[in-house]
Amino acid sequence: xxxxxxxxxxTKFGELWDxxxxxxxxxxxxxxxxxxxxxxxxxxxxxxxxxxxxKLANQDHLGTxxxxxxxxxxxxxxVEGACxxxxxxxxxxxxxxxxxxxxxxxxxxxxxxxDVSISEITSALMGAGSEDERKAGLxxxxxxxxxxxxxxxxxxxxxxxxxxxxxxxxFHASLNPKAQFQFEVSLEKALNSPCICDPFxxxxxxxxxxxxxxxxxxxxxxxxxxxxxxxxxxxxxSAVATDTVDLSSRKSLTEITATKEAATAAxxxxxxxxxxxxxxxxxxxxxxxxxxxxxxxxxxxxxxxxTFVSTGHTRLGGKMPVNTSGGxxxxxxxxxxxxxxxIVEITxxxxxxxxxxxxxxxxxxxxxNVGGTGATxxxxxxxx
Amino acid sequence: xxxxxxxxxxTKFGELWDxxxxxxxxxxxxxxxxxxxxxxxxxxxxxxxxxxxxKLANQDHLGTxxxxxxxxxxxxxxVEGACxxxxxxxxxxxxxxxxxxxxxxxxxxxxxxxDVSISEITSALMGAGSEDERKAGLxxxxxxxxxxxxxxxxxxxxxxxxxxxxxxxxFHASLNPKAQFQFEVSLEKALNSPCICDPFxxxxxxxxxxxxxxxxxxxxxxxxxxxxxxxxxxxxxSAVATDTVDLSSRKSLTEITATKEAATAAxxxxxxxxxxxxxxxxxxxxxxxxxxxxxxxxxxxxxxxxTFVSTGHTRLGGKMPVNTSGGxxxxxxxxxxxxxxxIVEITxxxxxxxxxxxxxxxxxxxxxNVGGTGATxxxxxxxx
Numbered sequence: 001x002x003x004x005x006x007x008x009x010x011t012k013f014g015e016l017w018d019x020x021x022x023x024x025x026x027x028x029x030x031x032x033x034x035x036x037x038x039x040x041x042x043x044x045x046x047x048x049x050x051x052x053x054x055k056l057a058n059q060d061h062l063g064t065x066x067x068x069x070x071x072x073x074x075x076x077x078x079v080e081g082a083c084x085x086x087x088x089x090x091x092x093x094x095x096x097x098x099x100x101x102x103x104x105x106x107x108x109x110x111x112x113x114x115d116v117s118i119s120e121i122t123s124a125l126m127g128a129g130s131e132d133e134r135k136a137g138l139x140x141x142x143x144x145x146x147x148x149x150x151x152x153x154x155x156x157x158x159x160x161x162x163x164x165x166x167x168x169x170x171f172h173a174s175l176n177p178k179a180q181f182q183f184e185v186s187l188e189k190a191l192n193s194p195c196i197c198d199p200f201x202x203x204x205x206x207x208x209x210x211x212x213x214x215x216x217x218x219x220x221x222x223x224x225x226x227x228x229x230x231x232x233x234x235x236x237x238s239a240v241a242t243d244t245v246d247l248s249s250r251k252s253l254t255e256i257t258a259t260k261e262a263a264t265a266a267x268x269x270x271x272x273x274x275x276x277x278x279x280x281x282x283x284x285x286x287x288x289x290x291x292x293x294x295x296x297x298x299x300x301x302x303x304x305x306x307t308f309v310s311t312g313h314t315r316l317g318g319k320m321p322v323n324t325s326g327g328x329x330x331x332x333x334x335x336x337x338x339x340x341x342x343i344v345e346i347t348x349x350x351x352x353x354x355x356x357x358x359x360x361x362x363x364x365x366x367x368x369n370v371g372g373t374g375a376t377x378x379x380x381x382x383x384x
Numbered sequence: 385x386x387x388x389x390x391x392x393x394x395t396k397f398g399e400l401w402d403x404x405x406x407x408x409x410x411x412x413x414x415x416x417x418x419x420x421x422x423x424x425x426x427x428x429x430x431x432x433x434x435x436x437x438x439k440l441a442n443q444d445h446l447g448t449x450x451x452x453x454x455x456x457x458x459x460x461x462x463v464e465g466a467c468x469x470x471x472x473x474x475x476x477x478x479x480x481x482x483x484x485x486x487x488x489x490x491x492x493x494x495x496x497x498x499d500v501s502i503s504e505i506t507s508a509l510m511g512a513g514s515e516d517e518r519k520a521g522l523x524x525x526x527x528x529x530x531x532x533x534x535x536x537x538x539x540x541x542x543x544x545x546x547x548x549x550x551x552x553x554x555f556h557a558s559l560n561p562k563a564q565f566q567f568e569v570s571l572e573k574a575l576n577s578p579c580i581c582d583p584f585x586x587x588x589x590x591x592x593x594x595x596x597x598x599x600x601x602x603x604x605x606x607x608x609x610x611x612x613x614x615x616x617x618x619x620x621x622s623a624v625a626t627d628t629v630d631l632s633s634r635k636s637l638t639e640i641t642a643t644k645e646a647a648t649a650a651x652x653x654x655x656x657x658x659x660x661x662x663x664x665x666x667x668x669x670x671x672x673x674x675x676x677x678x679x680x681x682x683x684x685x686x687x688x689x690x691t692f693v694s695t696g697h698t699r700l701g702g703k704m705p706v707n708t709s710g711g712x713x714x715x716x717x718x719x720x721x722x723x724x725x726x727i728v729e730i731t732x733x734x735x736x737x738x739x740x741x742x743x744x745x746x747x748x749x750x751x752x753n754v755g756g757t758g759a760t761x762x763x764x765x766x767x768x
Contacts, residue, residue: 045624051444052438052444054436054438054439054464054511055438055439055442058439058507058508058510058511058518059511059515060435060436060464060466060511060512061464061465061466061511061512061513061629061755061756061759061760062464063464063465063472063760064465064466064626064627064629064755064756064759064760065514065629065759067626068626068627068628068629068633068759073625073626073627074626075475075624075625075626075760076465076626076760077463077465077472077476077624078463078464078465079461079462079463079464080438080444080445080446080447080462080463080464081445081447081448081460081461081462082444082445082448088447088461091459092461092476092479092480094483095476095479095480095483095485096476096479096483098482098483098484098485099478099479099480099482099483100482101479101482123442124442126442127438127442127443127444127445128444128445129445130449131443134442240429240459240461241457241459242448242451242452242457242458242459242460243448243452243457244452245445245448245449245452371445371448372445372448375445375448375449375452376445376447376448376459376460
C-alpha cells in the first residue's frame with residue numbers, strides 16, 4: 001500500500017485555556033490543508049479522532065461538526081479507540097482512500113483536557129480500561145505501574161532506566177517549539193520527584209494536555225505539493241492489533257503482544273524490516289511504555305529495553321532516535337490527537353523539516369500508538 | 385460497489401434492565417455470526433457503533449472491548465456520528481472491505497439508555513446538537529418541533545399527518561416480535577396524547593431504548609451461506625452527506641439536503657432510481673422526520689409527505705412500505721444501534737424472512753439514517 005501525506009498541521013501542545021476543542025481542531029486542520037497546498041474544496045472527507053470530549057463537554061458528532069465548521073460540506077466521521085483514537089482514524093482514512101471512495105482526506109485528532117479537574121480527567125480516562133479495573137479503583141498510573149513492577153522483577157529494570165526515558169524525551173522536547181514542556185530535566189530531578197504511584201515519580205507520567213494534530217492524506221500519488229523542494233512522504237504500512245482490554249486477562253504483564261503483531265503486519269506491508277527504521281515515535285504515556293515498545297517492536301531483545309535507553313541509542317544522535325518530538329511525556333498527550341501527532345512528527349522528519357531535532361538521513365520512520373494498557377495498538381510505517 | 389450481507393443479528397428492543405451494553409452487543413454479534421454460518425475465526429475486524437455509553441457509563445474503547453469479549457483477537461474500531469453512528473459504521477466497514485484489508489467484518493451497533501433518568505438522557509443526546517443549541521436550552525423534541533411547525537406553515541401539513549406516521553409504524557411494530565412497542569395505536573389516541581412539545585404529542589416521538597443490532601459483511605462475493613434456500617443480499621450503494629450541525633445555520637427548516645445528496649450518490653452507485661425501491665427503513669426519530677424523508681428521498685414531491693403517508697402508500701400493502709420494522713417510533717431507537725438495525729430489517733425483507741410484515745417481491749431496499757437534525761445522513765441501497 002502507498003498513501004501520500006500531503007500536508008501536516010499541529011497546534012502548540014499545553015494548557016491552552018483560551019482555545020476551545022473546535023478552535024484547536026480548526027487551527028490544526030487549516031494548517032494541514034494549507035501545508036498540502038490544497039484548498040478545502042479538495043478535501044473529500046474528514047475523520048476526527050477524539051476520546052473524551054463527549055464526556056467532558058457533552059459534544060459528540062465531532063466528524064460533521066469539524067467538517068462543517070471548516071466549510072467542508074463532505075462526510076465527517078469520528079473514530080474512537082481510547083488513546084489509540086488518532087492511529088485508528090489514520091488507519092480507517094487509509095482504508096477509505098484505498099477503496100477509492102475518497103481521494104483526499106483530512107484526519108484531525110484533538111483533545112481538550114485541562115478545563116476540568118485532575119480527578120475528573122483521571123476518571124474519564126479510565127473509560128479506556130475495563131469495568132473490573134474501574135471497580136478495583138485502578139487508574140492508568142496504577143495499571144502501568146503494575147507493568148513496570150513486573151518488568152523490574154523479571155528483567156532487573158531499574159527506576160533509573162525509567163527516568164532516563166523521561167530525561168531523553170525532555171531533551172527532545174526542549175528542541176520542539178510545539179512541545180508542552182520545552183525544558184530539560186536532570187536524572188536526579190526525575191528520580192527524586194514526588195512518587196505518584198510506585199515505582200513512578202511525576203516524571204514517569206505524561207501530562208494532561210490540550211492540542212490538535214492534522215494530516216491531509218491522498219490516494220493520488222501523482223498529486224504534488226507545488227513547493228518541489230520538500231521530500232514526498234508516503235505511508236506504506238498501516239496495521240492494527242488488539243488484546244483484552246482488561247490487563248489481568250493477558251498472558252503477560254511484561255509485553256504488549258499487540259505491538260508485535262501490528263508492527264509485523266505494518267512492516268510486511270511496507271516491505272521493510274525493523275532494522276530499516278531510522279526514526280520512531282512511540283506511545284510513552286508512562287516511561288515503562290517506551291521501554292516495552294523498544295522490546296516489542298524489536299529494536300532490542302526482550303528485557304533489554306532499559307539498557308537500550310541507557311546507552312543513548314534512542315537519543316537524538318543515537319543509532320535509533322525515538323520520540324524526537326518529546327513524546328507523550330514532554331511534548332504532551334492530548335489523547336485523541338496523539339496518534340495523528342506521531343504521523344505529523346515522522347512526516348516532518350522525513351521531509352527534513354524538524355530543525356534542531358532533525359535526524360540526519362531519515363528515510364524510513366515508524367509510529368506506535370497504544371490504547372489502554374495495550375488492548376489496541378496501531379503501527380504505521382512512513383517512507384520517502 | 386457490491387458487498388455481501390452474510391449474517392444479521394438483533395436483540396429485543398426495549399427496557400432491558402437485566403442486560404448490560406456488552407451483553408446486548410455480544411448477543412446481537414453472536415446471532416449475526418451464527419446466521420452467517422461463519423465462526424468468530426472468520427471475522428477479520430469489528431466495528432462498533434455507539435453514541436453515548438462513554439458519557440453514561442464511562443466505558444469507551446468499545447471496538448476492542450467487544451472484539452476481545454467475543455474472543456476475536458482482531459482490530460476493533462468505534463465509530464460515532466450521533467444517531468447516524470450505525471450507518472457510518474456500516475459505511476466505514478464497507479470501505480475497509482473494498483480496500484481489501486479485511487475480508488469479513490462484524491458491524492455491531494449498541495446502546496444502553498434506560499439505566500439513567502430521562503433528564504440525563506435528554507441532556508446526553510443533545511451532544512448530537514451544537515453548543516449554541518444547548519445554550520439556548522433546546523432539546524431534540526424542540527428542534528424537530530421547529531422543523532414540523534415550519535413544514536406545517538409552508539405546506540399545510542397537519543397534526544393528523546404526523547399522527548398517521550405513528551399509527552402506521554405502531555401497526556408495523558405490532559407484527560415485529562423484536563419491537564419495543566408491539567401494539568397498535570388509534571389515530572385518536574395518538575392525537576389526544578399529552579403534548580411533549582407543540583405540535584408533538586407523546587406518539588410523535590421515538591422512545592428511549594436498549595438494544596443492539598449486528599451484521600456480518602463480506603467482500604468475498606463467492607462466499608455463501610450453507611443454507612442455499614435464502615436469497616443473497618448485497619449492499620450496492622453506500623453514501624454519506626452532511627450539513628451544519630446547527631439547525632439555525634441551514635438554508636431551510638423544511639428539508640434535509642443531506643438526505644437528497646446521500647440518496648442521489650447511493651442510488652447512482654447502485655445503478656438504481658428511487659422508483660426501483662420496494663421497501664425502506666427511514667429515520668423517524670420524530671414523525672416529521674419520516675415525512676421529510678419521504679420528500680427528500682424523492683418518494684413524493686416536496687410538501688406532499690403528509691398526504692403521501694395519509695393515502696396509505698407507506699403502510700404494509702401500500703405501494704412503498706416504509707419502516708416495516710416499526711421504525712424508530714415503535715420498534716425503538718437505541719441510537720448507536722439504529723443504523724445497523726435498518727440494514728438488518730432490509731436484509732431480512734430481501735431474504736423473505738420477515739413473516740407477517742413481509743413486503744411481497746421485495747428486491748431493492750433502502751435505508752436512511754440521520755444524525756442530529758440532518759447534519760449527517762447515511763443512505764444505503766440493498767439488492768438481491
